[in-house]
Every structure is written in structure tokens, then in C-alpha cells.
Amino acid sequence: MMLQINNLKVDFSTPRGILKAVRGITFNLSEGEFLGIVGESGSGKSVTAASIMKLIPTNGLIKGEVLMNGKNPFTMSTQELLSFRGSEIAMIFQEPGRSFDPIYNIRKTFFETFKAHDPAINEDESEARAIKLLQEVHLPHPEDRLGNFPHQFSGGQLQRIMIALALASNPKLLIADEPTTALDVTIQAEIVELLKELKRKRKLAVIFITHDIELVSRLADRILVMYSGLVMEDNKASTILKKTHHPYTLGLINSLPTFGNHYSTHKLVSIPGNIPDPVLPGKGCPFAPRCRMVKSECSMELPALNREDGAYRCIIKGPKVNTENG
Amino acid sequence: MDNILEFKNIEKHFNLEAGLFSSFGRFVYAVNDVSISIQRGTTYGLVGESGCGKTTTARMAVGLYTPNKGNIVYYAQNGKIFDSGNMNKQDLNELRGKIKYIFQDPSKSLNPRMNIFQILTSGYHHSSLWPGKMKARIEAEKIMLDVGLATEDLLRRPAEFSGGQRQRISIARALIMKPEFIICDEVVSALDVSIQSQILNLLLGLREKYKLSILFIAHDLTVTTFFSDRIGVMYRGRIVEEGSALEIAGNRVHPYTRLLYNSIPSWKDEKHEEYGMGDNEVSNSSEFDSGVALKGCPFAHRCKFKIEICTEQIPELRSISSGHFSACFRNGEI
Numbered sequence: 001m002m003l004q005i006n007n008l009k010v011d012f013s014t015p016r017g018i019l020k021a022v023r024g025i026t027f028n029l030s031e032g033e034f035l036g037i038v039g040e041s042g043s044g045k046s047v048t049a050a051s052i053m054k055l056i057p058t059n060g061l062i063k064g065e066v067l068m069n070g071k072n073p074f075t076m077s078t079q080e081l082l083s084f085r086g087s088e089i090a091m092i093f094q095e096p097g098r099s100f101d102p103i104y105n106i107r108k109t110f111f112e113t114f115k116a117h118d119p120a121i122n123e124d125e126s127e128a129r130a131i132k133l134l135q136e137v138h139l140p141h142p143e144d145r146l147g148n149f150p151h152q153f154s155g156g157q158l159q160r161i162m163i164a165l166a167l168a169s170n171p172k173l174l175i176a177d178e179p180t181t182a183l184d185v186t187i188q189a190e191i192v193e194l195l196k197e198l199k200r201k202r203k204l205a206v207i208f209i210t211h212d213i214e215l216v217s218r219l220a221d222r223i224l225v226m227y228s229g230l231v232m233e234d235n236k237a238s239t240i241l242k243k244t245h246h247p248y249t250l251g252l253i254n255s256l257p258t259f260g261n262h263y264s265t266h267k268l269v270s271i272p273g274n275i276p277d278p279v280l281p282g283k284g285c286p287f288a289p290r291c292r293m294v295k296s297e298c299s300m301e302l303p304a305l306n307r308e309d310g311a312y313r314c315i316i317k318g319p320k321v322n323t324e325n326g
Numbered sequence: 327m328d329n330i331l332e333f334k335n336i337e338k339h340f341n342l343e344a345g346l347f348s349s350f351g352r353f354v355y356a357v358n359d360v361s362i363s364i365q366r367g368t369t370y371g372l373v374g375e376s377g378c379g380k381t382t383t384a385r386m387a388v389g390l391y392t393p394n395k396g397n398i399v400y401y402a403q404n405g406k407i408f409d410s411g412n413m414n415k416q417d418l419n420e421l422r423g424k425i426k427y428i429f430q431d432p433s434k435s436l437n438p439r440m441n442i443f444q445i446l447t448s449g450y451h452h453s454s455l456w457p458g459k460m461k462a463r464i465e466a467e468k469i470m471l472d473v474g475l476a477t478e479d480l481l482r483r484p485a486e487f488s489g490g491q492r493q494r495i496s497i498a499r500a501l502i503m504k505p506e507f508i509i510c511d512e513v514v515s516a517l518d519v520s521i522q523s524q525i526l527n528l529l530l531g532l533r534e535k536y537k538l539s540i541l542f543i544a545h546d547l548t549v550t551t552f553f554s555d556r557i558g559v560m561y562r563g564r565i566v567e568e569g570s571a572l573e574i575a576g577n578r579v580h581p582y583t584r585l586l587y588n589s590i591p592s593w594k595d596e597k598h599e600e601y602g603m604g605d606n607e608v609s610n611s612s613e614f615d616s617g618v619a620l621k622g623c624p625f626a627h628r629c630k631f632k633i634e635i636c637t638e639q640i641p642e643l644r645s646i647s648s649g650h651f652s653a654c655f656r657n658g659e660i
Contacts, residue, residue, distance in 0.1 A: 032486075212591070
């Protein structure tokens with residue numbers, strides 16, 4: 001196993017009390033695996049990903065263990081951590097336009113990135129490596145565009161440059177935190193195609209975070225469904241949509257309209273209500289207040305992870321099917 | 327036909343240089359010769375990628391921009407006709423009470439310093455329909471319940487709400503003046519899928535209740551075909567395909583509409599076995615220079631069915647079947 005995460009917990013201290021963003025996550029990732037993490041905003045997806053690289057603000061407290069090829073970022077010194085980020089794990093973010101410094105052109109952005117890992121590098125060498133990386137991500141005419149500034153690129157091009165920067169020191173794992181959410185559907189398809197190609201050519205493992213379960217089921221080998229800082233369901237991507245074990249996963253699937261359905265003939269089934277308050281998560285199943293199949297036992301205690309046919313956290317056994325037309 | 331809103335051969339250019347010494351030589355051609363008719367009580371979906379002129383078209387309808395060419399005619403319920411080419415300030419104010427605009431990002435379009443009651447009534451207050459604070463309060467409470475929020479929420483501020491709730495507030499703000507027509511500009515694209523379906527269901531219910539006509543703008547073909555009665559597919563400032571939602575869902579003719587369809591990651595459709603742009607349907611130069619006036623088909627540079635005529639002449643919308651139009655020289659061949 002390349003990456004092992006054991007019982008990861010992340011708390012933030014806020015004026016309202018302890019905010020439990022991640023409440024105990026365990027998963028493994030092998031080399032070249034494509035893992036999708038799905039959930040609504042506020043379910044703890046991004047905090048999980050950021051804490052793998054220890055990118056948590058100072059009011060955050062991380063418990064548990066992360067092992068990336070035997071190295072634990074939580075016990076590293078600052079110096080070790082700086083070289084760990086980028087060379088082992090790299091990350092790309094949601095809005096590419098906001099992740100760039102507007103007064104640095106692309107040549108300088110690459111130079112800074114290379115210099116962080118290799119202080120002896122000179123500008124010519126950096127330029128040659130930058131062009132090679134930009135070719136790998138299929139940016140047209142990279143040699144002419146190194147002098148351009150971020151505002152001169154479109155969102156899709158910036159996301160390609162972000163990916164090239166992330167690959168600068170040959171990471172084994174790329175964490176993509178909603179990389180296509182702010183982009184058009186056509187650009188989304190192009191970026192996704194690129195990630196698939198990189199996975200194939202570089203044997204790159206990818207953690208792809210999104211709220212679109214349909215999109216990720218097309219890409220990932222495995223899907224982790226998160227809710228309220230917990231893993232709700234963990235299964236192979238090919239089975240999770242056909243044999244859904246958790247009502248929350250089913251709700252996510254049903255809230256997507258199917259192409260060709262029209263409002264006059266089909267009803268859109270949405271999950272009612274909102275996610276629970278992370279300061280007061282309650283003791284039962286966090287999804288119980290919004291669940292269609294809720295029973296009185298559901299709010300008594302947190303269901304354990306049931307490890308049959310994948311893993312799922314629900315006291316009702318077996319695959320769930322639609323009770324309403326969906 | 328009882329149309330509520332008609333765009334007649336609209337064109338809009340933006341000058342790239344502003345100020346005293348601007349040369350007026352370079353333009354962004356945002357909307358080029360667009361004609362749309364929206365029937366009363368229906369939803370018209372406008373779909374396309376960012377930069378294709380959807381929002382510019384919608385903004386001209388509420389008078390935020392004036393078209394360079396063509397005019398926009400609004401037929402009010404009471405029989406009054408508003409023509410963008412012939413409107414004074416009073417008419418514009420009256421029109422803005424009838425057409426309301428809901429914006430994409432609810433966190434950016436609500437003033438964080440105002441409470442929800444102030445947000446709902448800040449426009450209402452300055453209109454001739456203002457009933458006084460007491461009555462407005464009762465109306466606001468009723469609207470809040472309609473959009474699924476509580477009446478106590480009127481005293482809270484935008485920061486206390488989640489993204490989906492803020493979008494509900496935006497909708498409430500649009501509805502409080504009892505408009506006949508609302509423009510939904512990418513109202514669900516910034517939201518989670520689960521919240522997206524809540525908002526779509528809410529809009530469907532409100533549409534029924536208030537007898538609204540809607541212009542629905544989105545880049546997601548699935549959502550648009552679900553929500554609209556009629557759809558216009560826009561590319562580079564032109565309508566390239568137009569038809570009823572069911573027609574577009576079942577039979578996509580224009581290559582650009584097909585590209586949008588291929589970008590949908592659907593798992594229920596067996597044809598989508600491998601998702602992505604595998605067969606290189608699109609070249610990497612998917613960007614276009616909107617600073618150059620159109621010479622040929624707007625989609626020609628990305629189209630794999632391109633023939634010589636495509637780069638020389640602009641294709642007109644031609645009928646495929648009744649009510650279904652496509653602007654392509656190779657209609658029927660490809």
C-alpha cells in the first residue's frame with residue numbers, strides 16, 4: 001500500500017466550540033489507483049485531503065496516522081515537510097484563477113516551483129523543464145506562452161498549467177480538490193481526459209474530490225462517500241451505482257437529473273434538509289434526520305462500518321433500492 | 327402566438343478600449359444577430375459555454391446593456407408593450423418591476439451588511455408599487471415561507487446562511503415585486519448536486535404558483551433539457567440550434583450540441599461507456615477570439631465535419647422539423 005490513513009480525525013477550535021470536521025477516516029490507496037471522494041459541501045472531503053499534506057490552519061488539531069510510503073507527515077520537521085509536499089504528494093484546487101499570483105508570469109511561477117525543490121536550478125533549465133511539462137498537459141504552443149500572465153489564459157488552460165506545476169517534482173499522488181467544478185462541461189471533459197492519461201502514463205495515483213457522483217463513477221476505480229466527517233460507503237466505482245448500500249449515496253444519485261428527462265414527466269427527488277452542525281453532530285447516524293428509511297434505532301448510536309460487499313455505515317442490511325421514482 | 331419577450335436580431339459589441347483616447351477600432355463581438363421569442367408561461371433555456379453571450383443577451387432584456395442593433399420587445403400582462411428602442415426612464419423602471427434577474431453566485435450578490443428584510447425590499451422600496459413598510463413586511467414573510475425559509479430569518483444576515491439558502495433568498499428577492507418574468511442566470515451551477523435539485527424543484531413549484539415565464543441560462547445540457555420547454559444552444563454570440571426540450575434531448579443536429587451532449591458524464595446511458603474526449607472530437611484550441619467579427623460558421627474551427635463553405639459564409643438557422651432549427655450547412659448529411 002502506498003498511502004495508509006488510519007483513524008484520521010481533524011478538530012478545529014472555534015468560538016462556538018470544537019468543530020469536528022473529520023471524525024475518524026480509514027482508507028488505503030495503492031500505486032496508480034484512482035480514488036473518488038464524494039459528498040456535499042461541509043462533509044469533510046477537503047479537510048481530509050488537506051490534512052494528508054498537513055495543510056491545516058493553526059486552530060486545527062489532527063489525530064490519527066497518515067503513512068505515505070512509510071513516511072508520516074505529522075511527525076516531520078518543517079523542512080522535511082516542505083520537501084514531502086510536491087515530491088510525494090501534490091495538490092490542485094478548485095478555482096484555478098485564484099491559485100495563481102497575478103503579477104507572476106508563467107515562466108516565473110515555474111521557476112519558483114522548481115527552485116523550491118532544487119535551489120541550484122538556473123532559468124534556462126527551468127524553462128526547458130517547464131515547456132516539457134506544459135507539453136505533457138497539452139497546452140498549445142507552450143514556448144510562446146511562458147511570458148503570459150494568468151489573466152491571459154482561460155480557466156481550462158490555467159487548470160492545465162496547475163496540473164503541470166503539480167507534476168513538477170514527480171509526485172506519486174495527485175490530490176485534485178474539485179478541479180472541474182468552476183469549469184464548463186466541455187472543459188471538464190478535457191481536464192478529466194488529461195487526468196486519466198496522466199494516471200496511465202505516469203502510474204500516478206489520484207484522489208479526486210467532487211460532489212458529482214456520476215462524473216467520478218466514470219473515472220475512479222473506487223469511491224468513498226463522505227458525510228459529516230465519516231465514511232458512509234466505500235466500494236468499487238462499478239458497483240456503487242448499481243448496488244447502492246447507503247441511503248445517502250442513493251440520495252446523491254437520485255438528485256442528479258438524467259439526460260432526456262423532462263420536468264413534465266419526471267420528478268427530481270432531492271435530499272431534504274441540510275447537513276448537520278459539525279459542532280453538535282449528535283450521537284446517532286448523522287444522516288438520520290434526512291433519511292427516507294429512518295428507523296427509531298438510527299438516532300441511538302453511530303452505526304459501525306459494515307464490511308460486507310464493500311463497506312457501508314447503515315444499520316439496515318443489504319443494498320437499498322428506490323422507494324420513489326428516481 | 328402569445329409571446330412575452332422577443333429579441334429581434336440583437337447585436338452587442340463591447341469596445342475594448344475605454345476612456346478619452348480610445349480608438350474605437352477593436353471590439354468584442356459578444357452577441358451577433360440573435361432572435362428569440364419566448365411564449366408566455368413557458369421556460370426558455372439558453373445553453374452554451376462561458377463567453378458565448380448568454381449572460382449578455384439576458385442583461386439586455388432588463389436594460390443593463392443596450393443592444394447596438396435590433397430591439398427587444400416585452401409584452402406585459404396588462405397589454406402594455408415595452409420596446410427597447412423606444413423607452414424612457416419611467417418605462418424602464420416599470421419594466422424592471424416586471425422582469426427580475428437571479429444571479430449565479432448567491433454569496434456575491436447579497437449585501438453582507440443588510441439583513442434579509444432589507445435585501446428583499448431594497449429595490450421594492452424605490453418602486454411605485456411600494457405598499458409601506460408594514461405591508462411589505464407581511465409580503466416578505468409570505469415570500470420567505472414560499473421559498474422554504476422561516477419568517478424569523480428576515481432579521482438574519484447573509485453570512486448566517488448556506489449556499490442553497492442564499493440562493494433561496496435571491497429567489498425571494500426576485501419574487502417579492504410579483505414579476506411576470508424571471509431570468510435565472512446559472513442559478514444552480516455554483517451549488518452542490520443535492521442542493522441543485524432542491525432549488526430546481528422549488529423553481530418548478532414557484533413557476534406554477536406565480537404563473538411565471540422564465541429565461542433559464544445554464545451550461546449544463548442535462549439540467550436545461552430537464553427544466554425548459556424550449557431550448558436555444560448558443561455559441562460565439564449566435565444561436566446554433568433551437569428546438570423544444572424533448573426534440574433537443576432526442577435528436578441533436580448541430581455538431582456543437584452534440585459536443586455538449588458528449589461532455590455529459592452519464593452512467594445510465596450505455597453509449598457513454600468511456601467518458602471523456604477520447605475520439606478527439608475537439609481540438610485543443612477550443613478558445614476563440616471574440617475580438618474578430620465572424621466570417622464563417624462560429625463553430626467551424628472546432629468542427630470535424632467542416633467543409634470549405636463553413637469558413638466563408640455564416641449559416642442561417644434552417645428548419646429540421648416543425649419548430650426545430652439548426653444553423654449548419656451540412657444539416658441532414660452528418
